[in-house]
Amino acid sequence: MFDYYSWGWWFPVSVWDPATIYYLPGTTGWGTNSSGLPTVLWNPQVQSSRATFGVRTSQFGFNIIDTSNLVIVVEACTDPGNPIWSPVGTNTLTSGSAYFSDSQWTNYPGRFYRLRSP
Secondary structure, three states, X not given: OOEEEOOEEEOOOOOXXXXXXXXXOOOOOOOOEEOOEEEEEOXXXXXXXXXXXXXXXXXXXXXXEOOOOOEEEEEEEOOOOOOOOEEEEEEEOHHHEEEEEEOOHHHOOOOEEEEEOO
């Protein structure tokens, strides 16, 4: 069946919705899906006790771990008392981890980092 509009032909199309529902640690009642959409625990963590944390090859960096293929945005600010957060990197956690590095860290007297979803 075709419906004609002034701009041309309209064809009915099935649309696949790639949405995922992320839930926080400590919440209950989550299964593997909700309303037909997959659910995933959102609990990214910086590995601060590993050899990859800190200054390395003139860059400050760290590993981030969580669910595979999760996208994590790293933001930085210079004053957590008056935070103005700016994105400094976007990492996809291939196989559940990714390495973030900040080559600009030496341009600031102090820099603080946080993780967020895109």
